[in-house]
Amino acid sequence: GQQLNQSPQSMFIQEGEDVSMNCTSSSIFNTWLWYKQDPGEGPVLLIALYKAGELTSNGRLTAQFGITRKDSFLNISASIPSDVGIYFCAGQRLPNNAGNMLTFGGGTRLMVKP
Amino acid sequence: GAGVSQSPRYKVAKRGQDVALRCDPISGHVSLFWYQQALGQGPEFLTYFQNEAQLDKSGLPSDRFFAERPEGSVSTLKIQRTQQEDSAVYLCASSLGAWLNNEKLFFGSGTQLSVL
Numbered sequence: 547g548q549q550l551n552q553s554p555q556s557m558f559i560q561e562g563e564d565v566s567m568n569c570t571s572s573s574i575f576n577t578w579l580w581y582k583q584d585p586g587e588g589p590v591l592l593i594a595l596y597k598a599g600e601l602t603s604n605g606r607l608t609a610q611f612g613i614t615r616k617d618s619f620l621n622i623s624a625s626i627p628s629d630v631g632i633y634f635c636a637g638q639r640l641p642n643n644a645g646n647m648l649t650f651g652g653g654t655r656l657m658v659k660p
Numbered sequence: 661g662a663g664v665s666q667s668p669r670y671k672v673a674k675r676g677q678d679v680a681l682r683c684d685p686i687s688g689h690v691s692l693f694w695y696q697q698a699l700g701q702g703p704e705f706l707t708y709f710q711n712e713a714q715l716d717k718s719g720l721p722s723d724r725f726f727a728e729r730p731e732g733s734v735s736t737l738k739i740q741r742t743q744q745e746d747s748a749v750y751l752c753a754s755s756l757g758a759w760l761n762n763e764k765l766f767f768g769s770g771t772q773l774s775v776l
Binding site: 550552586587588589590591594634636647648649650651652653 | 716
């Protein structure tokens with residue numbers, strides 16, 4: 547089962563509002579990734595974080611790699627209807643070899659009221 | 661093709677039937693992964709290939725699951741004697757290089773398997 551706790555599980559927001567979701571783990575990760583999955587499609591990478599404390603933006607998206615290496619958050623500013631979908635965090639542990647695949651969180655389902 | 665292609669998109673199987681799911685990764689991609697995504701859950705790792713070598717199969721849930729990539733390109737995930745708990749979306753992903761840090765994974769749209 548999933549080892550990453552992602553919250554909230556779902557949220558309704560008004561168009562134009564900012565959104566925040568986070569992911570926590572009892573284990574340390576050396577890489578944090580955020581993906582978006584639309585219905586009937588595979589996950590698409592949004593942001594990748596490689597260093598503790600790193601803050602990275604991609605348009606209206608901002609994500610941070612927690613200083614303890616055990617958490618990460620994703621913010622979406624000024625939400626629009628096409629932000630609807632499921633957002634997944636994923637982590638990868640050290641050492642980086644064939645035995646350290648991505649571990650995904652349970653997802654945050656984002657629903658926007660137009 | 662331009663992206664990772666999976667077929668079929670949907671598969672309905674009777675319990676006990678064998679199924680084969682196909683993945684065509686992006687041309688030239690060395691690494692290929694299979695993930696299982698149950699309804700309402702995040703993807704869970706099944707197995708990893710680097711070219712034709714299956715380097716990690718620790719995520720395969722039972723010996724009924726078998727994956728191959730004989731020529732280092734197309735891969736097939738086979739499930740024998742399917743059970744209801746095998747119902748899920750099976751995602752294939754590929755990346756350009758060997759699985760190292762900073763590699764970007766490209767996912768296919770998945771095969772939705774329903775076992776009745």
